[in-house]
Amino acid sequence: MFSNLSMGALGLTADLPTAIDLAAKHGFGGVDPDLGYLSGLGGTSAVSEFASSVSEKGLRWGMAGLPINVTAPGTEFAQQLAELPAKLEVLNAAGVTAVGTWVRPMHDELPYRRNWALHASRLSLIAELLADSGIRLGLEYIGPKTFWSTERFPFIHSLGEALELIVEVGAPNIGLILDSYHWYTAGESADDLEGLSDADIVSADINDARDDRERDEQQDLDRRLPGATGVIDLDGFMSALRAAGYDGPxxxxxxxxxxxxQPVDDVLADVSARLAKAIG
Structure with a gap:
């Protein structure tokens, strides 16, 4: 495993070159790529040259965002799918090997099985294009009940459901984005992660939960830094990742x-130290 800097995940703003410099300065092992920035470099040769400079700083790429909205209206989805190969060419030139997205855990109009069929069919199309480019797709389930219960039809919000969807799609380049917060709010434990392998996991996120709320009261966008409260069993989560042989960001x-x-250097120094402690 390696510590990975995602400025956006921390609520911080910086262009990719700045994020790269900050990642190197604060001892991160990697940094998330920015497809928008890479696409603006003027061609695959420039992208490859830029990626080489990242490697020279001792950094690896984390995971890019999937540039497709899986639940978009049909016409919009078809257009995004048609535009995907050109974007994958940029990611290939940069040496990016993974993209990720989250599964919206509810829907106001589609019952569970219809939503399941929509996801399975569309993810199959996306995974095929990604496989042609040697890129993996990570799927993140969302655990908080305060989120998935807000619309008429709850959808995937647990590890088991996410794994079932991956099996149904049947693409070997699809795996999980495991997030300790969603794992906790879904009521899961280290036992639920037993049996996973590195091939099942594309990326991992760690954090903690507020200690003044019960599990079903936790809010998706109101978390705490890993180890801050001890509500989440981070040791159990990380031990399960080690047992799986996980080697990613x-x-x-x-x-x-x-x-x-807060001063960005103070934040990143703290986050880097917390990651180093968790990874061990």
């Missing part, structure tokens, strides 16, 4: 607005 995603009000 681990980032911090607390959604704490207060971080943006």
């Amino acid at each position: 681990v980032k911090v995603e607390p959604f704490m607005k207060s971080l943006a009000e």
